[in-house]
Amino acid sequence: xxxxxxxxxxxxxxxxxxxxxxxxxxxxxxxxxxxxxxxxxxxxxxxxxxxxxxxxxxxxxxxxxxxxxxxxxxxxxxxxxxxxxxxxxxxxxxxxxxxxxxxxxxxxxxxxxxxxxxxxxxxxxxxxxxxxxxxxxxxxxxxxxxx
Amino acid sequence: xxxxxxxxxxxxxxxxxxxxxxxxxxxxxxxxxxxxxxxxxxxxxxxxxxxxxxxxxxxxxxxxxxxxxxxxxxxxxxxxxxxxxxxxxxxxxxxxxxxxxxxxxxxxxxxxxxxxxxxxxxxxxxxxxxxxxxxxxxxxxxxxxxxxxxxxxxxxxxxxxxxxxxxxxxxxxxxxxxxxx
Numbered sequence: 001x002x003x004x005x006x007x008x009x010x011x012x013x014x015x016x017x018x019x020x021x022x023x024x025x026x027x028x029x030x031x032x033x034x035x036x037x038x039x040x041x042x043x044x045x046x047x048x049x050x051x052x053x054x055x056x057x058x059x060x061x062x063x064x065x066x067x068x069x070x071x072x073x074x075x076x077x078x079x080x081x082x083x084x085x086x087x088x089x090x091x092x093x094x095x096x097x098x099x100x101x102x103x104x105x106x107x108x109x110x111x112x113x114x115x116x117x118x119x120x121x122x123x124x125x126x127x128x129x130x131x132x133x134x135x136x137x138x139x140x141x142x143x144x145x146x147x
Numbered sequence: 148x149x150x151x152x153x154x155x156x157x158x159x160x161x162x163x164x165x166x167x168x169x170x171x172x173x174x175x176x177x178x179x180x181x182x183x184x185x186x187x188x189x190x191x192x193x194x195x196x197x198x199x200x201x202x203x204x205x206x207x208x209x210x211x212x213x214x215x216x217x218x219x220x221x222x223x224x225x226x227x228x229x230x231x232x233x234x235x236x237x238x239x240x241x242x243x244x245x246x247x248x249x250x251x252x253x254x255x256x257x258x259x260x261x262x263x264x265x266x267x268x269x270x271x272x273x274x275x276x277x278x279x280x281x282x283x284x285x286x287x288x289x290x291x292x293x294x295x296x297x298x299x300x301x302x303x304x305x306x307x308x309x310x311x312x313x314x315x316x317x318x319x320x321x322x323x324x325x326x327x328x
Contacts, residue, residue: 025219026217026219027217027219028217028218028219029216029217029218030214030215030216030217030218030221031218062211062235063211074172076172076191076323078174081189081191083172083191083192085171085172089328092327092328094171096171096172096192098190098191098192098212098214123192123209123211123212124209124210124211124212124235124236125209126194126207126209126236131196131205132167132169132196132327133169133171133194133196133207136171136192136194138192138209138211138212140211140212140214141214
């Protein structure tokens with residue numbers, strides 16, 4: 001095999017590897033956190049207390065994976081998604097969990113009043129002072145915590 | 148049987164007479180179709196509050212609650228376009244100006260003329276749009292479809308992809324509201 005041919009083959013191989021790498025990088029699916037260990041586990045009461053007396057601590061939890069133990073206040077289903085609201089009837093404050101579509105089937109049995117532990121990535125929070133919506137913490141890519 | 152009918156009547160009457168309705172699990176989907184690819188995001192945890200007496204409407208959206216199929220899309224959306232660490236929320240504060248023509252006690256589909264202030268990426272603009280209010284069992288479902296020009300809200304498209312990414316975004320809002328207790 002001539003030197004020139006060898007060089008062309010190496011260049012072609014590098015190009016093919018680069019294209020495959022770029023394709024994988026561009027099309028990589030969003031992270032699945034269902035098998036990952038949450039940074040911390042809170043009860044609904046503990047995490048909601050942070051919205052009134054530790055918002056800086058709560059800010060540090062944004063983008064972190066946490067688990068929240070609470071009672072289901074509402075389940076919203078459509079063909080492609082399930083959203084679970086944790087809370088209780090005494091307060092309008094709640095934790096909203098968007099169930100990861102990859103784990104929607106395993107959450108199909110969830111119903112109001114059921115105690116659960118849900119983990120997800122903290123997307124943000126809203127401290128409501130005037131609308132009467134109560135404070136809200138939002139979790140994304142949620143799944144049921146099995147432990 | 149009478150008891151059941153009476154309870155049902157009381158329930159429907161209470162729903163119809165309720166003044167404030169809300170949800171924290173409303174949906175906003177957006178689509179931006181450009182030459183490179185179609186960018187789609189979905190947020191299923193939109194807070195929405197309607198005062199049916201005053202016609203006032205509030206919508207609060209956490210930007211990081213938008214989910215995407217592809218991780219890279221989500222990163223670009225939050226870091227390069229929406230700068231969601233700096234501007235974590237978007238909101239709408241306004242009113243349905245023809246609220247008087249919407250009969251909350253009668254099931255049906257009504258046209259809603261909405262005006263108010265839309266805040267995205269830290270920029271607030273006066274907006275006017277038309278949507279639908281669907282009354283079902285005394286509860287309203289709000290639906291609206293509108294487009295937003297990225298430049299109006301100071302959202303810059305990086306030079307390298309400027310001609311390949313859509314300059315406007317089509318947004319769909321869908322909020323099924325419950326009476327506030």
